Amino acid sequence: MSKLTSDQVSSPVPRDIEVSQSLEGSLAHISKVAEDCGILESELEPYGRFKAKVSLDVCRRLESSPNGNYVVVTGINPTPLGEGKSTTTVGLTQALGAHLGKKVFANIRQPSQGPTFGIKGGAAGGGYSQVVPMEEFNLHLTGDIHAITAANNLVAAAIDTRMFHENTQSDEALFRRLCPENGGERRFAPVMLSRLSKLGIDKTRPEDLTDEEISRFARLDIDPSSITWKRVIDTCDRMLRNITVGQGPKEGESRGAVRETGFDITVASEIMAVLALATSLQDLRDRLGRMVIGRSRRGEAVTTDDLGVSGALCVLMKDAIKPTLMQTAEQTPVLVHAGPFANIAHGNSSIVADRVALKLVGEDGFVVTEAGFGADIGMEKFFNIKCRASGNTPQCAVLVATVRALKMHGGGPPVKAGTPLASVYKEENLDLLRRGCANLAVHITNALKYGVKVVVGVNVFSTDTQAEIDLVRELALEAGAFSAVKSSHWAEGGAGAVQLAEAVMEACAATRADPSTPFRFLYPSETPIKEKMDTVCREMYRAASVEWSPEAEEKVAIYEKAGYGKLPICVAKTQYSLSTDPSAKGAPSGHTVFVRDVRASVGAGFVYLLCGDINTIPGLPTRPGFYDVDIDFGTGRVVGLF
């Protein structure tokens, strides 16, 4: 770890990629970063000089060691420009580690590569609080997302191929091919035993099955209209949203192969959510086998185990389960791992990365992780989904706010990417700001319901006035925040976040000193789905009621019957408002939440509720960011990437 020197910090702050490349010469070799944070050589697999996979053996080795302090960074409902949660996460750890001498990890999500070439905006933090080298962070990394693409699409091919072969073969022919004679013997592959067990067939030799059992075993009889599994690609490609497949001369209508389906972007794959929520390789294997891809015509759930593909998925993911170690601009360690969508999934980085880091930093250390989107969904899902699955609960939540976004919540004009900011955002305006702080207050109140102390971090811009910052501080404390401080880590690196780091340390110490208000979930797992939704909508979104479409009602009934009712819920809604209407700024209340549809990510372990239009694969604009990206052959460096 090494503080940025005044020589290293320029003003105005250059482009993110320029900052990153200016620091490259002073970075530590990743083996040194690992050694400094207590990772053994045998637990590290370097991928070049600046990235390495970390073995989960760390958790086994340090099993009896105490965990460090666990801090979640979340935010108010943002503008489309973002409030700087990632930048704050990184800057806060630079301050804790390089400036205050604490053992620390920043644990963040791996970004989707697709948008890197579409609309600009990095995910490595920014300015002097970023993960470096940012090209490595933003492109390929150590291949986890590529592994997910491969695994997801193997499932898709397995589904369509199985239907295709079932359409053209008798039960007996299917069975003969599934369990072929080999050296005079027929046997079930181990994965087939889980299907037999699910069907209640207690036999281990293919010869012993009756004709009726052969039919039930060999014929999955998938109802094409029930298939929820889509293919994925890590590219912004809107033309793949809705497609028709199977139109080849050897597939085609006559063989029942033609089907309407579509692609999602890879990070929207259930496998990404599974990766983020798995607690070990074995748990990953189990979850990968439980994923439900649709229903049979008899109404039974069809899983990846039924398709026989789950072991192969785990093999494809065996390296992806290991978090990737990188470093910040001040050489503090970062674990980058998993990046599920924050709407149809829970939007948090992985449980295993947090576990590794919590053990490595030890009792006096800090693990800072980020929850996607606004706190109404990001923090809520962090608590009710991720913490429930991991058993790890935070000592402190950092709520990131900007004066800009608060003014927007107070009635300021719309903020749009690519459009110049209205003057109200660059001049002091305490009225707008005061009104907008209502949004901040709701998120503070929400966090307190979990028994978690809130530190508000005001991510300052050069145009913010002292009076504005003081006002936010005053209103935050009034709403129940443990403390509220400004932070200028974007422009200054960790030096700009020392105050924030000190506030976080105090909050964690206070939590540990006072066991009288322990962490609590918003709802118990056993609560029925609709009741869970009522609670979340009332307590988090300040809604008066929830309405369900007939499809949603029907799905809830099916899922409750199938036993998925015990899973936590995951609401897919806009991040731009506490409500489901993105234009309702501030602190709306009394509104109605409409649930359009309900789906289950059984492997990941949640039921998700679609409230509004959710786009699961972006498109490219007329002038995509890729126009500027190239290699500069003079320096050998990447140019134009953010």
Next chain:
Amino acid sequence: MSKLTSDQVSSPVPRDIEVSQSLEGSLAHISKVAEDCGILESELEPYGRFKAKVSLDVCRRLESSPNGNYVVVTGINPTPLGEGKSTTTVGLTQALGAHLGKKVFANIRQPSQGPTFGIKGGAAGGGYSQVVPMEEFNLHLTGDIHAITAANNLVAAAIDTRMFHENTQSDEALFRRLCPENGGERRFAPVMLSRLSKLGIDKTRPEDLTDEEISRFARLDIDPSSITWKRVIDTCDRMLRNITVGQGPKEGESRGAVRETGFDITVASEIMAVLALATSLQDLRDRLGRMVIGRSRRGEAVTTDDLGVSGALCVLMKDAIKPTLMQTAEQTPVLVHAGPFANIAHGNSSIVADRVALKLVGEDGFVVTEAGFGADIGMEKFFNIKCRASGNTPQCAVLVATVRALKMHGGGPPVKAGTPLASVYKEENLDLLRRGCANLAVHITNALKYGVKVVVGVNVFSTDTQAEIDLVRELALEAGAFSAVKSSHWAEGGAGAVQLAEAVMEACAATRADPSTPFRFLYPSETPIKEKMDTVCREMYRAASVEWSPEAEEKVAIYEKAGYGKLPICVAKTQYSLSTDPSAKGAPSGHTVFVRDVRASVGAGFVYLLCGDINTIPGLPTRPGFYDVDIDFGTGRVVGLF
């Protein structure tokens, strides 16, 4: 390097994955492998313990050093079970390195991951002559194929998005978005200058363009029916062969977004062929910009430079241009790099890997590389496409044959994967064998036309008799082979290929000692496409004539006019026969080759001719290989992969 000990070699030979895992404990750390073959620490990027990327800086450092001996391994027309080219390539280098103390590299292709889970059959060699660990080799490797998928699909998204935006915007609006005002200034992105130059517009400021120039610059006006660029995926997914895209409510018919297209498997992407044929990062960049994706309605070729995406492609591929270092079962070094299809592309591993290896082994060393498919297309393309692009020419060709395949060529019954072998293949039958050696003789004659010495390697099975091996040897020498020896490297490792290695050393020495018959291409580049095809069909396939479909004739005319006529040709035909009829075994002659269609891979640098049905994305069988693949949680190891 370390010879296999008798303890390490079991008989019968276990499954490939078991052999690989049994050797894992004795493998060298990849840094040690690199050090032993002269790669500097600064030129190596380890990816875990057993894989590393090698920097192309090696070539610059050793620019003035002499190249080693260059050996290409090719084969007769195979049975569907394969003749063991990869196994021979690996076994030969184990013999040269671990047994004969020579500096040596095996340079092989990276296999497609898709078929790994479909029909079994590894690509790492097999038995005791394989690249280890084979799981690492077969899955993900260092991400090159994933990078190609990302790059290829970014082009596809760029094409469809551009057409979509052009359909809904005026010339002026397109131009305003392509060259937006930023800080009071408008500018062209550097990649736009190459489009301007192609259009003959000698201006560098957006303000200076006339309306007519704006229209020509901003509107690519792609003719959808001309698009040859497809999306790719590294999965065996036949349902993606023919699809319809753009059917979403926000895309759709009314916006001209609906289009029939399809996916290829990733290794069929032109970008894979580009990677294999590029000679440096700068050359890669240039080729990635020259790729033609279709034509405008005015009939002009539309390139990736026109789409503005080529710099981003190069950035996505900047690590993929570095070969991956691995090791054999006897710890000799292997470079794994690129794996283009052997039909629609040239089927050879990369030029840069060969260049790195030729410098590293030095004058007395050996670089052994493999050419895909039978020698009639694999070796021919190695010579006429790869050697032409690289300038490196071989001292020796190893022609791999099996008694099994030769008997089939002599009239034996069909050999099929998954079906028991007919008894004729397990018993001595000199008549069938003698007749079948006609196929071997043609390939020897063919190789001699390039001035290259041929060593025939008979890859022996336990059922082959001495009389059979002697007969092959006799007929090979009669046909003009420099020598012919048996090789049992599959069962014995390098020890089984020492004789073959010695024969190769002699052939290389003889070539170097006799400069009177230098290497020569089959045709000069300037020959028109149809003449080139006549030459290849007559000289390599023993065909009497070539017929062209009207489409093929028309394309040839277009391509000659566009200047692609100077590119070498790449014939896409079956590997199972010298002719285009896979059932015509032995040495057919006097046949007609029918050219169905012609396409150009302008970035890669060849024109390819479709002769017969070429499947560019495989499907999965009823019981795919994935059923057996899993993690054994007792040992933590992968099971069931081959």
